[in-house]
Amino acid sequence: xxxxxxxxxxxxxxxxxxxxxxxxxxxxxxxxxxxxxxxxxxxxxxxxxxxxxxxxxxxxxxxxxxxxxxxxxxxxxxxxxxxxxxxxxxxxxxxxxxxxxxxxxxxxxxxxxxxxxxxxxxxxxxxxxxxxxxxxxxxxxxxxxxxxxxxxxxxxxxxxxxxxxxxxxxxxxxxxxxxxxxxxxxxxxxxxxxxxxxxxxxxxxxxxxxxxxxxxxxxxxxxxxxxxxxxxxxxxxxxxxxxxxxxxxxxxxxxxxxxxxxxxxxxxxxxxxxxxxxxxxxxxxxxxxxxxxxxxxxxxxxxxxxxxxxxxxxxxxxxxxxxxxxxxxxxxxxxxxxxxxxxxxxxxxxxxxxxxxxxxxxxxxxxxxxxxxxxxxxxxxxxxxxxxxxxxxxxxxxxxxxxxxxxxxxxxxxxxxxxxxxxxxxxxxxxxxxxxxxxxxxxxxxxxxxxxxxxxxxxxxxxxxxxxxxxxxxxxxxxxxxxxxxxxxxxxxxxxxxxxxxxxxxxxxxxxxxxxxxxxxxxxxxxxxxxxxxxxxxxxxxxxxxxx
Numbered sequence: 001x002x003x004x005x006x007x008x009x010x011x012x013x014x015x016x017x018x019x020x021x022x023x024x025x026x027x028x029x030x031x032x033x034x035x036x037x038x039x040x041x042x043x044x045x046x047x048x049x050x051x052x053x054x055x056x057x058x059x060x061x062x063x064x065x066x067x068x069x070x071x072x073x074x075x076x077x078x079x080x081x082x083x084x085x086x087x088x089x090x091x092x093x094x095x096x097x098x099x100x101x102x103x104x105x106x107x108x109x110x111x112x113x114x115x116x117x118x119x120x121x122x123x124x125x126x127x128x129x130x131x132x133x134x135x136x137x138x139x140x141x142x143x144x145x146x147x148x149x150x151x152x153x154x155x156x157x158x159x160x161x162x163x164x165x166x167x168x169x170x171x172x173x174x175x176x177x178x179x180x181x182x183x184x185x186x187x188x189x190x191x192x193x194x195x196x197x198x199x200x201x202x203x204x205x206x207x208x209x210x211x212x213x214x215x216x217x218x219x220x221x222x223x224x225x226x227x228x229x230x231x232x233x234x235x236x237x238x239x240x241x242x243x244x245x246x247x248x249x250x251x252x253x254x255x256x257x258x259x260x261x262x263x264x265x266x267x268x269x270x271x272x273x274x275x276x277x278x279x280x281x282x283x284x285x286x287x288x289x290x291x292x293x294x295x296x297x298x299x300x301x302x303x304x305x306x307x308x309x310x311x312x313x314x315x316x317x318x319x320x321x322x323x324x325x326x327x328x329x330x331x332x333x334x335x336x337x338x339x340x341x342x343x344x345x346x347x348x349x350x351x352x353x354x355x356x357x358x359x360x361x362x363x364x365x366x367x368x369x370x371x372x373x374x375x376x377x378x379x380x381x382x383x384x385x386x387x388x389x390x391x392x393x394x395x396x397x398x399x400x401x402x403x404x405x406x407x408x409x410x411x412x413x414x415x416x417x418x419x420x421x422x423x424x425x426x427x428x429x430x431x432x433x434x435x436x437x438x439x440x441x442x443x444x445x446x447x448x449x450x451x452x453x454x455x456x457x458x459x460x461x462x463x464x465x466x467x468x469x470x471x472x473x474x475x476x477x478x479x480x481x482x483x484x485x486x487x488x489x490x491x492x493x494x495x496x497x498x499x500x501x502x503x504x505x506x507x508x509x510x511x512x513x514x515x516x517x518x519x520x521x522x523x524x525x526x527x528x529x530x531x532x533x534x535x536x537x538x539x540x541x542x543x544x545x546x547x548x
């Protein structure tokens with residue numbers, strides 16, 4: 001509100017709440033820190049789980065950072081920005097979401113200390129930006145090259161992503177499965193290797209142990225054979241993949257057919273039957289003995305297909321149709337008038353199997369499948385879901401390692417090394433930016449500290465030991481949460497792709513700087529909560545503390 005010659009002038013709408021300057025920064029930083037604290041206890045192999053219950057009573061039990069943050073119902077805009085960091089990290093590289101969020105929270109905590117010393121946010125932002133660039137440079141210097149044929153290292157990378165999740169007791173088996181899967185769908189290009197994760201289908205079924213999870217060199221479809229008289233198992237399958245329906249099409253425009261006697265009706269029915277038989281004959285003559293149809297299959301067409309000994313499945317999802325075509329080498333057919341033998345895909349066997357309570361169709365033994373399926377098993381629904389999350393992370397991490405070709409040690413080793421190198425480099429900056437760079441270096445130590453805390457170790461002793469190791473030039477030494485000591489993480493087989501660490505540091509720095517530069521928060525009246533709170537009351541910085 002402003003005043004003009006004693007008359008009040010309303011500039012903002014009534015009910016709008018405005019927070020300015022230091023108060024705005026403090027509230028934003030507090031909101032970001034709360035989110036970071038919520039997931040901090042999940043970091044590392046000994047991290048704890050969270051139980052998330054939504055408004056419908058559905059339960060998710062996980063220690064996967066991005067899953068926790070997606071499920072949390074957060075109102076504060078600064079907290080939402082921190083959650084975006086986790087989503088970006090997940091989309092780009094598939095893992096390191098908790099690391100990115102915890103690092104962003106710690107950077108803002110250190111920034112708050114600098115703000116209390118009257119250092120301007122712009123100066124802090126500049127120091128952070130320079131420190132992040134130097135951090136990436138240090139990471140590139142300590143990274144080691146990995147070859148696509150080095151399966152042992154790839155397994156270690158996959159195992160690092162799985163360790164700490166519910167699938168941990170079958171970690172070696174699953175890591176081997178992940179590496180085989182990624183190498184099957186990897187395609188060599190001029191620049192190296194490319195892996196499209198969309199070509200890997202994850203199908204879940206509860207009711208067996210995690211170690212019964214299997215890789216199918218083909219596709220598994222959550223459907224059953226359409227007609228009871230059809231064969232349930234076909235060897236040397238010749239597969240037709242249809243996008244159109246095996247039905248008589250209705251006319252495009254409204255049409256009226258006048259039938260004046262029973263013979264005309266009979267001829268009309270016979271013509272429909274003839275058309276359906278011709279469709280089936282076209283497929284059978286081309287050599288097809290298995291049909292997957294995206295749309296419906298008429299009852300009469302089902303009968304003709306069954307009579308011809310063809311296994312057929314209808315209403316298959318578009319994504320599955322694409323994967324079947326990739327796995328079997330089939331062409332997706334939209335017109336049945338001109339089907340040739342070369343349009344059909346091949347597989348050693350197509351079979352309907354009963355998995356748990358439901359029937360599924362397996363397409364197995366594809367010669368050079370560019371799409372495969374992992375059938376995930378587990379004792380309960382929650383375990384199957386968590387194994388799926390573990391495998392998704394492991395697949396993405398292995399993909400990134402194969403594509404980028406560089407890895408670093410895990411266990412907080414890279415963060416400790418960057419912290420040391422930044423402290424040595426910071427004095428060269430001079431001015432107040434030096435203080436920001438040193439704060440950045442100290443913030444990075446939150447990762448080894450959190451790993452130690454979550455494993456029940458003394459974080460001060462661990463930090464002292466890890467600093468000493470890195471000052472002596474042991475760049476790959478980190479926190480071994482199982483032995484409780486500082487160990488060579490590269491020798492222990494704890495490896496992570498370089499790209500994950502770079503992405504985490506860059507994302508955390510970007511969001512910390514963005515939040516730091518906000519000095520004015522204007523909350524409109526429209527931000528009222530459903531509970532009837534007044535504008536601005538949604539800015540409850542403890543909105544997510546229940547989750548911790």
